Amino acid sequence: MEIPKSFEPKDYEDRIYKMWEEKGCFKADPKSDKKPYVIVIPPPNVTGALHVGHAMFVTLQDILIRWKRMQGYDSLWLPGTDHAGIATQMVVSKELEKKGIKRTEIGREKFLEYVWQWKREKGDTILHQLRKLGASCDWSRTKFTLDDDLSKAVRTAFVRLYNEGLIYKGEYLINWCVSCETAISDLEVEHFEKEGKLYYIKYPFEDGNGEVVVATTRPETLLGDSAVAVHPEDERYKNLVGKNVILPLLKRKIKVIADEMVDREFGTGAVKITPAHDPNDFEAGKRHNLEFIKVMNEKGIMTGNAGIYQGLSRYECRKKVLEDLEDEGLLLKIEKHKHSIGHCQRCGNMIEPMLSKQWFLKIDSLAKPAIEVVENGEIEIIPDHWRKVYLNWMGDIHDWCISRQLWWGHRIPAYSCNSCGKSAGENDPEKKLASIDNLTSCPYCGGVLNQEEDVLDTWFSSQLWPFSTLGWPEETEDFKKYYPTSVMETGYDILFFWVARMIMAGLKFTGKKPFHKVFLHGLVRDKHGKKMSKTSGNVLDPLDLIDKYGADALRFTLSILCVPGTDVNLDPKRMEGYKAFANKIWNASRFVLMQVEEGFEGEIKEEYLSLWDRWILNEFEKTAKSVNQSLEEFKFYEASHTIYHFLWHSYCDWYVEVSKSVLTQDELEERKSVVKSVLVKVLIDSLKLLHPFMPYITEELWQKIKGEKMGFIALQSYPQGDKYESSPIEEEIDDICDLITAIRNIRAEKGIAPSEKITVFLEPFSENFEKMVKENISEIKMLAKVEELSFEIGNLKDEGFASSVCKMAKVFVLIRKDENHHQKEKERLSLELAKLQKDRVKFLNKLNNPSFAERAPEEVIKRHKEILAEIELKSGEIEKLLKEMTT
RNA sequence: AGGCGCGUAGCUCAGUUGGCUAGAGCGCUACCUUGACACGGUAGAGGUCAGCGGUUCAAUUCCGCUCGCGCCUACCA
Secondary structure (H helix, E strand, O other): OOOOOOOOHHHOHHHHHHHHHHOOOOOOOOOOOOOEEEEEOOOOEOOOOOOHHHHHHHHHHHHHHHHHHHOOOEEEEEOEEEOOHHHHHHHHHHHHHHOOOOHHHHHHHHHHHHHHHHHHHHOOHHHHHHHHOOOOOOHHHOEEOOOHHHHHHHHHHHHHHHHOOOEEEEEEEEEEEOOOOEEEOHHHEEEEEEEEEEEEEEEEEOOOOOEEEEEEOOHHHHHHOOEEEEOOOOOOOHHHOOOEEEOOOOOOEEEEEEOOOOOOOOOOOEEEEOOOOOHHHHHHHHHOOOOOOOOEOOOOEEOHHHHHHOOOEHHHHHHHHHHHHHHOOOEEEEEEEEEEEEEEOOOOOEEEEEEEEEEEEOOHHHHHHHHHHHHOOOOEEEOOHHHHHHHHHHOOOOOEEOEEOOOOOOEOOEEEEOOOOOEOOOEOOOOOOEOOOOOOEOOOOOOEEEEOOOEEOHHHHHOOHHHHOOOOOOOOHHHHHHOOEEEEEEEHHHHHHHHHHHHHHHHHHHOOOOEEEEEEEOOEEOOOOOEOOOOOOOOOOHHHHHHHHOHHHHHHHHHHHOOOOOOEEOOHHHHHHHHHHHHHHHHHHHHHHHHOOOOOOOOOOHHHOOHHHHHHHHHHHHHHHHHHHHHHOOOHHHHHHHHHHHHHHHHHHHHHHHHHHHHOOOOOHHHHHHHHHHHHHHHHHHHHHHOOOOHHHHHHHHHHHHOHHHOOHHHOOOOOOOOOOOOHHHHHHHHHHHHHHHHHHHHHHOOOOOOOOEEEEEEEOOHHHHHHHHHOHHHHHHHHOEEEEEOOOOOOOOOOEEEEEOOOEEEEEEOOOOOOHHHHHHHHHHHHHHHHHHHHHHHHHHHHOHHHHHHOOHHHHHHHHHHHHHHHHHHHHHHHHHHHHHO
């Protein structure tokens, strides 16, 4: 039987995926008595396009899911998307604007219709892209955070928190994005250090005698100042406290206060206080009962409080304020100043700290148990150092601003009454005004109700994902079987955003931890470790990569680069290499299939197994055992590397080559048959072992070898390697390989053409090795291209020969004698001898040290002695050779 | 400012409680189109494990310092 010579992933990837999906290979079955293994997908944004970050998590999670499925678990990988409030609203608004439709003009209801329309058309794009990667999700359970059932979960969670008094509404200083026109949480603010300016501004005293100078980076906010603060123990300013100064430009009278927040070393040691536009000043304002003067509105435009500056943008206002200060001689000086400025994670605009009425979640009581489960190891975070980061952050967590001024999202299920004036979050003593079900009339007075306009932060729904997707708050069959989930696998960049919040929410609402383990993978960067970004032009598109190298190569690359605790530097070169690996497997299979007849049913008869056969069978078991172990520990790189090394370097480089010496020569039919059986068995088992990593090519080859009626490799049982046993065979094969390499080395160094067969003389160091060489002489001859291999050294002096000392024997290769051939031989051997002698001294010194003998463990001493003996044997033999040559 | 982490071959990285003669992939050199595969084969070259000091019989591994780099958190006006 034969398969095409060229390996072409495009020929089979889509076809195979379709087969898997149609035959329901990925469906979990709550009725089965198999043990569950569950991962919920980190839901991609519904607006999202596939990027390498997705490729990363798909690869790792799919490896785990397929591995466990093959191990006999009821694997459930639950897919879905989140509604991505800000992102989606922005995308759809922009699309509408192109058509001349303005969101604010058409109103909330109409706008949401458009968004749903968009979602129906485009929302599944990302899910189809995940399939290209081979993701074995149970698509029948696909969820969306705005689905009816998940929305009900959100309302349930909100109302419960509200009724317990953990949700409050109030006017606080929050992070406001003037471009997205919504509040965002602390976590959604990104700080960049920027070179800015520090402006020194004079605030004249009320009495006209002199002034106090304050330093600020944001001169325009002085319009909202309500005080100037100094440190209470600052001698320079002690007598100023309580006095009034005149606010420049607006000429308001404001007082000088004393507060310990002031850093005497910074600037002039006097600081302007703008309670409505700075988080620090907000706190100070509360402490000192200051006026909160809002000088900027939600669009970043100056308000009426800004006097003549009303209507200017924040940027124009700064310019004008500075000009005017200059005119009035109040601008003392400008210094360069580095400081960090918050930017909106979504749109990149500067964040405006703004006084605003928002909904908050009290977090302390939720955080406490979430800290405990990680501290006591009930939830294991891998790699361990993220555990420390988690605990560090959780220990200093702040209340969470959960309201967003958007339309797309879960509208807050809270109401206020027109008639009696009761309002959820503010004066709703009996907690009647938040409700899971739609409230139609006021439960206090029967009056007309208004529902809160704002929606909840998307993460508020994402935190419920591990259980809302399984049916919570209902006790569904799925929820009962699949919750808690097994592993949460995601990037460390959303440890706080998502993972921490899921732990808090899981414990709060279900009373159980949402998952047993958290594995955090590194971020995918470019080949030099730089973050991928459109501006750097170093973005790699997974769909392009799949097109060029195949999904299997992309997956294998990501997996083998995934070392816990480090970011992944993705170099297309690597993918080329793993595409070559796929090609290698393809061709190895091709070779095997060429050896066997259609429907070959191999049988491995013990009595006909050779050393090499036993070796590769055992080597496979060792590999399988190691791969399982690595996967248990989330060492994807190690698992991938182990398989790679086995298939390429053990199976292809050695066993397949050795098999040729049996299959192409005059050997017993039984031997040939056994070798074929071993070739096939090890290949098939290797394909199974590799399947979670490279699902497509392994499935395709499985079908070609076994035929479709044998089912899917995806559903075969995973090799466990439990038959592996440590055996002297390993060392014996090592020694034979060492001999073959030594002969090949001489061939290469002496420039003997590969086509030329040579004569080799051998002087084994042990009878056992001589016996072994004799037993495997045919394989050795074939692999080293030896015509004649003799143990009768005779007198080689007159002949031309090259020699080498390998681990178990002295090797002589007959060559044509040339002029200074003895000289060259001597140089070569002397070089090797020098190297050996250096090592010899090292080991000798160690062993001669009395405290080494005293303190080192016996095993180590023994090993050292063995190595020394080996070195001494080898160098002794080389010395002898050199001596013989000179005489 | 606080916390975490990194510096091993030209490049990207492994190296599991200290103990083999420090490994891999790519790149490089030489030779080879041999009937699975040139997306290949064979053989090589290449490292004072950032530097200094300490603990130890023994340090790439543990500790301290120095230099260089990265990330996260934070209210430096």
